Amino acid sequence: MRKVAIVGVGMTKFGEEWNRGFRDLILEAGIKALEDANLSGKEIDAIYCGTMAPGPLIGQEHAAALLADWMGLNPIPSTRVEAACASGGVALRQGYLAVASGLHDCVVVGGVEKMTDVPGPDVISTLGGAGDEEWELFFGATFPAIYALMAKRYMYEFNATEEQLAAVAVKNHKHGAKNKYAQFQKEIDIKTVLSSKVVAWPLKVFDCSPITDGAAAVVLMPLEKAKKIVEQPIEIVASAQASDTLALHDRESLTELKATKIAAKKAFEQAGLQPKDVDVAEVHDCFTIAEILAIEDIGFFEKGKGGTAAENSLTEIGGQIPINTSGGLKACGHPVGATGIKQAVEITWQLREQANSRQVKGAKIGLTHNVGGSGATCVIHIMKNPAKF
Amino acid sequence: MRKVAIVGVGMTKFGEEWNRGFRDLILEAGIKALEDANLSGKEIDAIYCGTMAPGPLIGQEHAAALLADWMGLNPIPSTRVEAACASGGVALRQGYLAVASGLHDCVVVGGVEKMTDVPGPDVISTLGGAGDEEWELFFGATFPAIYALMAKRYMYEFNATEEQLAAVAVKNHKHGAKNKYAQFQKEIDIKTVLSSKVVAWPLKVFDCSPITDGAAAVVLMPLEKAKKIVEQPIEIVASAQASDTLALHDRESLTELKATKIAAKKAFEQAGLQPKDVDVAEVHDCFTIAEILAIEDIGFFEKGKGGTAAENSLTEIGGQIPINTSGGLKACGHPVGATGIKQAVEITWQLREQANSRQVKGAKIGLTHNVGGSGATCVIHIMKNPAKF
Numbered sequence: 001m002r003k004v005a006i007v008g009v010g011m012t013k014f015g016e017e018w019n020r021g022f023r024d025l026i027l028e029a030g031i032k033a034l035e036d037a038n039l040s041g042k043e044i045d046a047i048y049c050g051t052m053a054p055g056p057l058i059g060q061e062h063a064a065a066l067l068a069d070w071m072g073l074n075p076i077p078s079t080r081v082e083a084a085c086a087s088g089g090v091a092l093r094q095g096y097l098a099v100a101s102g103l104h105d106c107v108v109v110g111g112v113e114k115m116t117d118v119p120g121p122d123v124i125s126t127l128g129g130a131g132d133e134e135w136e137l138f139f140g141a142t143f144p145a146i147y148a149l150m151a152k153r154y155m156y157e158f159n160a161t162e163e164q165l166a167a168v169a170v171k172n173h174k175h176g177a178k179n180k181y182a183q184f185q186k187e188i189d190i191k192t193v194l195s196s197k198v199v200a201w202p203l204k205v206f207d208c209s210p211i212t213d214g215a216a217a218v219v220l221m222p223l224e225k226a227k228k229i230v231e232q233p234i235e236i237v238a239s240a241q242a243s244d245t246l247a248l249h250d251r252e253s254l255t256e257l258k259a260t261k262i263a264a265k266k267a268f269e270q271a272g273l274q275p276k277d278v279d280v281a282e283v284h285d286c287f288t289i290a291e292i293l294a295i296e297d298i299g300f301f302e303k304g305k306g307g308t309a310a311e312n313s314l315t316e317i318g319g320q321i322p323i324n325t326s327g328g329l330k331a332c333g334h335p336v337g338a339t340g341i342k343q344a345v346e347i348t349w350q351l352r353e354q355a356n357s358r359q360v361k362g363a364k365i366g367l368t369h370n371v372g373g374s375g376a377t378c379v380i381h382i383m384k385n386p387a388k389f
Numbered sequence: 390m391r392k393v394a395i396v397g398v399g400m401t402k403f404g405e406e407w408n409r410g411f412r413d414l415i416l417e418a419g420i421k422a423l424e425d426a427n428l429s430g431k432e433i434d435a436i437y438c439g440t441m442a443p444g445p446l447i448g449q450e451h452a453a454a455l456l457a458d459w460m461g462l463n464p465i466p467s468t469r470v471e472a473a474c475a476s477g478g479v480a481l482r483q484g485y486l487a488v489a490s491g492l493h494d495c496v497v498v499g500g501v502e503k504m505t506d507v508p509g510p511d512v513i514s515t516l517g518g519a520g521d522e523e524w525e526l527f528f529g530a531t532f533p534a535i536y537a538l539m540a541k542r543y544m545y546e547f548n549a550t551e552e553q554l555a556a557v558a559v560k561n562h563k564h565g566a567k568n569k570y571a572q573f574q575k576e577i578d579i580k581t582v583l584s585s586k587v588v589a590w591p592l593k594v595f596d597c598s599p600i601t602d603g604a605a606a607v608v609l610m611p612l613e614k615a616k617k618i619v620e621q622p623i624e625i626v627a628s629a630q631a632s633d634t635l636a637l638h639d640r641e642s643l644t645e646l647k648a649t650k651i652a653a654k655k656a657f658e659q660a661g662l663q664p665k666d667v668d669v670a671e672v673h674d675c676f677t678i679a680e681i682l683a684i685e686d687i688g689f690f691e692k693g694k695g696g697t698a699a700e701n702s703l704t705e706i707g708g709q710i711p712i713n714t715s716g717g718l719k720a721c722g723h724p725v726g727a728t729g730i731k732q733a734v735e736i737t738w739q740l741r742e743q744a745n746s747r748q749v750k751g752a753k754i755g756l757t758h759n760v761g762g763s764g765a766t767c768v769i770h771i772m773k774n775p776a777k778f
Contacts, residue, residue, distance in 0.1 A: 001491065021523075054518075056444045059526065061518040062473040065765035068632040069639070075651045077630035078766070079479055082469045084451040090468055094483065101490030102390065129443075129450040134410075137448065241466035243457040250458075262464045376454035377467070 001100040003223035005233035006383070008037025009345040014214035014333035015183040022058050022114040023070050025215035029338075030071045030110055033217035037230060041071060044219075045104040047078035050091030050111040051337030056126040058114050067110055084130030085286060087111065088340025089241075089370030089379035092218065096239045096381070099220045111341030112215035123211055127336070130373035132247035144208055144287065146248055146374045148200035151289035153254040155202065157304070160292075162202050164307030166193035168288035169206045169330055171316050176327025178358040183212050183333030207288040212333030216341035218348070223386070231387075232352045237273070238382040240266035246376045257375035260297035264369075267380040268299070275299035278321065278382070279363040280350045282343035284371035285328040291315075294369055295323060298380070317358055325350060325358045340370035344381065351385040364388040390489040392612035394622035395772070397426025398734040403603035403722035404572040411447050411503040412459050418604035418727075419460045419499055426608045426619060430460060433608075434493035436467035439480030439500040440726030445515040447503050456499055473519030474675060476500065477729025478630075478759030478768035481607065485628045485770075488609045500730030501604035512600055516725070519762035521636035533597055533676065535637055535763045537589035540678035542643040544591065546693070549681070551591050553696030555582035557677035558595045558719055560705050565716025567747040572601050572722030596677040601722030605730035607737070612775070620776075621741045626662070627771040629655035635765045646764035649686035653758075656769040657688070664688035667710065667771070668752040669739045671732035673760035674717040680704075683758055684712060687769070711749045714739060729759035733770065740774040753777040 010032025012025050026049070034041065049064040060066065068078035081091040088111030095109035115123055128137035131146055154160055170190055176182035193206040226233035242262035245251055251258065268274060275298060283298065285291035292306035300321050301309045309315055315323040326332040326346040329339055347366035349355045365384045371377070399421025401414050415438070423430065438453040449455065457467035470480040477500030484498035504512055517526035520535055543549055559579055565571035582595035615622035631651035634640055640647065657663060664687060672687065674680035681695035689710050690698045698704055704712040715721040715735040718728055736755035738744045757770045 023523075053444050053450055055442050055515065058522065059514070059518050060522040061442055061471060061515075062520075062635065062762050062765060064472060065632050065761060066521075066635050069635045069765065074633055075631040075648060077482075078632045079483065079630070080471045082450060082471055083453060093466075094468070097487065097490060097492055101486060101492065103486055103490065125448070126444065126450075129448050131451075132455075133447065133449040134412075241468070242464040243454050243467045244463055246451065246455050246458045259464060372454060373451050376451060376458065 002102060003235060004096050004099045004220055005223040005226035005235045006218050006344065006348050007221045007226045007230045007233055008033040008039065008219035009348045010036055011181055011216035011342055011345050012214050013181050014212050014335060016116050017213040022054060022060065022112060025114060025213060026067050026110055026112040027070050029215035029217040030108060033108065033219050037219045039219060041073050043106050044073055044076060044108050046076050046098055046107050047073060048091040048095045048107065048109045049080045050087035050340060051080060051113055052082055052084055052087045053126045058117055083377040084372035085336045086340060086370045086372030086377045086379050087337040092340055092344055092381060093239045093241055093379055095220050096236050099222060105222060105225065107220045108217060109220060109341060110215060110217040111338040113335035113337040114213050115211045115335060116213050135247045144200040144203050147287040147289055148203045149248060150254050151202050154289060157255055160307040162194060163190060164311045165202060165207055165288040166190045167310040168285060168291045169193045171310060172285060172324050172328040172330040175317060175325050175358055176331025179327050179332060182327040182331050183210055184331045203287055209286045209329035209334040212335040214333060214335035214338045216338045216345050218341060218344050232385060234348045234351050234383050235386050236381055237384050238267040238270035240270060241379040244376050246373065248374055256297050257293055257371065257378060259375050259378035260294060263378045263380045264298045267382050271382045273382060277365055278367045279365050280322050280325060280347065280360040281367040282324055282326060282346050283369040285324055285330050286334060291323065298369060317360055322360045325355060325360060343368035343370060347383050351383060391491060392624060393485050393488045393609055394612040394615035394624045395607050395733065395737050396610045396615045396619045396622055397422040397428065397608035398737045399425055400570055400605035400731055400734050401603050402570050403601050403724060405505050406602035411443060411449065411501060414503060414602060414604035415456050415499050415501040416459050418606040419497060422497065422606035422608050428608060430462050432495050433462055433465060433497050435465050435487055435496050436462060437480040437484040437496065437498045438469045439476035439729060440469060440502055441471055441473055441476045442515045447506055472766040473761035474725045475729060475759045475761030475766045475768050476726040481729060481733055481770060482628045482630055482768055484609050485625050488611060494611060494614065496609045497606060498609060498730060499604060499606040500727040502724035502726040503602050504600045504724060505602050524636045533589040533592050536676040536678055537592045538637060539643050540591050543678060546644055549696040551583060552579060553700045554591060554596055554677040555579045556699040557674060557680045558582045560699060561674060561713050561717040561719040564706060564714050564747055565720025568716050568721060571716040571720050572599055573720045592676055598675045598718035598723040601724040603722060603724035603727045605727045605734050607730060607733050621774060623737045623740050623772050624775050625770055626773050627656040627659035629659060630768040633765050635762065637763055645686050646682055646760065646767060648764050648767035649683060652767045652769040653687045656771050660771045662771060666754050667756045668754050669711050669714060669736065669749040670756040671713055671715060671735050672758040674713055674719050675723060680712065687758060706747055706749055714744060714747045714749060732757035732759060736772050740772060
């Protein structure tokens with residue numbers, strides 16, 4: 001397998017894009033990524049597109065063909081990949097494999113979701129399809145409810161507090177305030193989170209990621225070729241994916257995501273690295289509890305210590321391991337199919353030292369962690385900037 | 390890249406499965422494919438799943454995780470691929486690439502669709518999402534209408550007749566009558582087709598493939614390893630995919646699918662074969678006109694001669710090139726995500742000489758052709774039985 005690098009990245013501003021459609025978003029992100037790589041469309045061999053639910057949300061399936069069409073890239077193969085909220089990460093993995101295997105020399109991987117074109121309740125039930133429709137959604141368990149079960153159990157097992165959950169949101173809004181692409185660029189305080197409306201106790205409005213429109217794209221190439229066309233290719237040194245039961249009730253534990261643990265173990269093995277080697281990470285904080293579980297399951301903190309890590313600012317920029325410098329799903333926003341790609345865009349900027357006021361100084365190694373549903377799919381990528389080694 | 394072979398195949402009966410759900414169907418097909426390969430779940434490294442629209446049709450996204458879950462195959466990576474009606478074929482291609490690249494040694498590729506759980510009009514609009522939602526479906530152009538435009542133009546350019554279209558349906562029902570897995574196992578005559586209700590002139594009810602529930606699965610391995618575990622591994626000697634515009638109005642011609650032509654050219658080049666070398670083919674006959682275009686665009690017949698080929702029985706079992714021995718989408722049924730995999734199952738049976746009364750004698754080389762929407766995605770696989778060479 002060949003070494004693979006990211007040579008170009010691009011994303012739209014995340015938010016409520018009332019005046020733009022799915023096509024506009026994916027086109028903007030794709031063109032930006034090509035421009036960033038100094039490539040024209042002629043050099044692209046294949047496309048992968050991660051999007052969760054364009055059928056229910058905009059009446060359009062076959063989204064990868066649409067992307068090829070709107071980017072003027074026909075007749076190259078264009079393939080949509082879906083794994084709920086991990087659609088972007090899984091698409092990135094397919095693109096990585098296509099280049100690593102020698103099949104393609106230049107691949108665009110896009111992620112996109114247009115979520116605000118249908119009424120809120122329809123979005124909620126569509127997102128519920130990321131879990132087990134027959135055993136969860138059908139009985140009324142929306143995603144805040146599912147993650148609330150995890151949060152309650154976590155608080156019970158580890159004496160965690162609502163303040164610790166809130167600390168994750170406060171930190172991610174602080175980071176998001178420094179990111180011009182974020183949906184929410186405003187800092188909040190603990191009190192704001194704690195006094196916000198309860199969605200599913202202990203999760204309140206400010207513990208939940210928002211409904212968002214947005215797109216992101218990356219361009220991949222073999223590392224050796226990448227070195228010739230860009231100054232700072234970002235190497236993908238590991239790509240790992242794992243599965244778990246769709247329904248929460250089938251799992252052994254409510255306070256860990258097994259798929260995250262397995263994917264992290266595989267990824268660190270592939271990279272020959274350990275969690276302590278990572279300088280910056282984007283993890284899947286669809287709810288505040290999700291970030292706490294993630295930083296434990298990946299191995300940044302011991303099980304049960306994620307809450308205090310957040311409370312003690314260990315996960316802030318400048319802390320022990322800066323988590324979600326983009327603002328995360330919480331403040332940067334969560335256009336589900338785009339999220340996994342946005343994470344790769346942010347880590348690329350960090351490793352290139354292009355993250356402006358949210359730059360993690362000297363970041364050499366980064367990690368992205370993307371979760372589908374309540375953890376039935378997890379995909380992890382580890383990246384490094386070879387110029388810094 | 391390594392040589393890749395199909396070592397096991399399985400499918401459910403296609404039809405209206407009122408008493409069984411999505412999970413039952415995919416589980417049956419998956420287990421049958423494993424049994425056919427004499428493998429247990431432990432030997433599987435990864436799953437790919439092709440399904441078009443489980444979100445709109447059964448409220449369930451994240452279908453690949455569901456498949457891994459129900460087959461008891463966690464925690465291996467499981468990835469859903471979608472390209473409208475070509476979802477199965479594109480999933481097969483991803484599985485093929487995963488094995489060819491050396492990434493995985495044993496991959497299950499499943500295809501599934503459960504279409505009868507929602508009212509007919511909802512299925513029609515969901516399928517409309519395979520085309521261009523903004524420029525076709527939104528204005529009322531359902532799929533029969535889109536293919537009717539192609540049929541009309543084809544009749545105009547090549548003096549083709551409604552009888553020629555009907556001949557495709559009659560032939561595919563004749564084949565389907567020999568297939569115990571087919572939705573319709575009853576022969577029909579030209580008069581039945583011509584006198585059936587017009588859906589979108591010149592297409593009548595019997596020119597259209599039906600709404601179907603069903604699933605199919607194949608197991609892939611490197612050829613060298615496959616030879617050790619099964620008597621007749623079926624080698625995939627080519628896999629090619631191409632894209633075209635989503636909307637019909639953006640194309641240069643209404644009487645060919647450019648993506649089919651490009652994918653076919655690439656596939657024959659990869660295989661080092663020509664159309665005349667193929668002994669049996671499953672092509673995408675979502676409507677009778679689609680089969681006529683396909684057999685021309687692949688290169689079995691000259692442009693404009695596909696209609697007369699059907700009329701003169703050249704595409705029947707026993708004819709020049711037997712097309713759709715399974716009954717095709719028309720008679721075997723069209724559970725959209727399953728169709729591309731069902732094609733591979735049928736060709737495997739043909740090349741192993743296990744197709745019973747519909748066997749094409751001595752078939753050595755087979756081809757599958759799977760189309761997404763009105764041709765925005767096309768994927769072609771060529772297979773051979775190495776034991777016959």
